[in-house]
Amino acid sequence: MKDVTGKVAFITGGGSGMGLGMARSFAAAGMKVMIGDIQLEPAQKAVDELKAKGYEAACVQVDVSSMESVQAAADKTIEVFGKVHVLSNNAGVAVGGYSEACSMRNWNWVVDVNLWGVVYGLQAFVPLILAQDEGGHVISTASMAGMVGLRGAGPYNATKFAVVGMMETFAADHRKHNISASVLCPGIVATNIGDSARNRPEEYGGAVAASGKDKTAEMLAGGLDPDIVGDLVLEAIQDDQFYVFTDPGLKHLIETRCERIIAGYDWASNSKSLDGAKQSGGLPG
Numbered sequence: 189m190k191d192v193t194g195k196v197a198f199i200t201g202g203g204s205g206m207g208l209g210m211a212r213s214f215a216a217a218g219m220k221v222m223i224g225d226i227q228l229e230p231a232q233k234a235v236d237e238l239k240a241k242g243y244e245a246a247c248v249q250v251d252v253s254s255m256e257s258v259q260a261a262a263d264k265t266i267e268v269f270g271k272v273h274v275l276s277n278n279a280g281v282a283v284g285g286y287s288e289a290c291s292m293r294n295w296n297w298v299v300d301v302n303l304w305g306v307v308y309g310l311q312a313f314v315p316l317i318l319a320q321d322e323g324g325h326v327i328s329t330a331s332m333a334g335m336v337g338l339r340g341a342g343p344y345n346a347t348k349f350a351v352v353g354m355m356e357t358f359a360a361d362h363r364k365h366n367i368s369a370s371v372l373c374p375g376i377v378a379t380n381i382g383d384s385a386r387n388r389p390e391e392y393g394g395a396v397a398a399s400g401k402d403k404t405a406e407m408l409a410g411g412l413d414p415d416i417v418g419d420l421v422l423e424a425i426q427d428d429q430f431y432v433f434t435d436p437g438l439k440h441l442i443e444t445r446c447e448r449i450i451a452g453y454d455w456a457s458n459s460k461s462l463d464g465a466k467q468s469g470g471l472p473g
């Protein structure tokens with residue numbers, strides 16, 4: 189989408205971090221921005237900041253883990269701006285731990301927000317973009333944890349790999365409908381993600397403040413400026429770039445994974461069990 193001027197964007201998790209960075213970059217490029225966040229106060233603060241600069245912005249409280257809530261946010265976006273062209277499924281929470289040891293409440297939280305949140309975003313907004321027939325762009329925030337398995341992050345990895353897979357399919361399915369797509373795979377970005385439980389709903393264990401003194405907090409503080417990610421996402425939308433990486437220095441991790449996958453194929457090619465076996469030679473789709 190080369191010309192973004194006057195286009196309407198809906199961003200989940202737009203009250204903080206990369207979502208806020210996107211809101212700033214999109215608005216500065218002449219887009220109308222609807223910020224959705226589970227925390228209304230930071231979202232409203234962001235809107236005030238954008239409006240003070242003369243940009244068009246509004247916000248809505250949304251819990252992306254609820255289809256009803258995401259649908260209401262979509263309705264609100266149309267009520268306020270009349271249209272929607274860009275969807276950024278960005279809200280996410282970080283849950284660490286081994287898959288077998290992570291509490292089921294935390295498993296449910298990370299899946300409900302990071303995976304179902306993206307599904308609900310697609311379900312509520314894509315029919316609107318299709319019906320408008322003016323083209324559009326959908327970007328979902330995954331992670332480098334959607335590209336390579338990170339130690340001690342099984343549940344988070346599971347959700348982010350799912351988002352990458354879903355967006356690869358989405359891009360292929362909707363090219364013909366003039367809806368382009370991206371998947372954002374950030375490295376370390378200096379946001380509040382380490383403090384994700386600050387607004388964790390009661391059903392998942394309630395709010396807990398981060399200590400701010402662990403290694404993850406230190407690493408995050410030294411990460412990329414989220415406003416730069418906002419500019420990068422805008423650039424990706426304008427260039428129709430699918431994979432959006434924020435840290436080119438991490439390319440070796442992807443190369444190592446690809447080499448290991450190819451080695452798996454080479455092993456299969458030489459396996460006694462498969463030797464001479466009948467194969468379909470294709471995959472559906």
Ligand SMILES: NC(=O)c1ccc[n+]([C@@H]2O[C@H](COP(=O)([O-])OP(=O)(O)OC[C@H]3O[C@@H](n4cnc5c(N)ncnc54)[C@H](O)[C@@H]3O)[C@@H](O)[C@H]2O)c1
Binds near residue numbers: 380
């Ligand atoms: N910061 C990093 O290093 C990093 C790296 C890779 C991927 N990510 C991903 O980036 C995305 C943005 O996170 P961030 O790093 O900017 O963190 P952040 O905590 O600064 O921002 C996340 C925003 O999402 C909101 N949110 C949380 N739960 C929500 C819900 N149920 N409904 C609606 N909004 C909700 C929060 O209130 C917050 O405003 C997430 O998907 C995260 O997994 C972050």
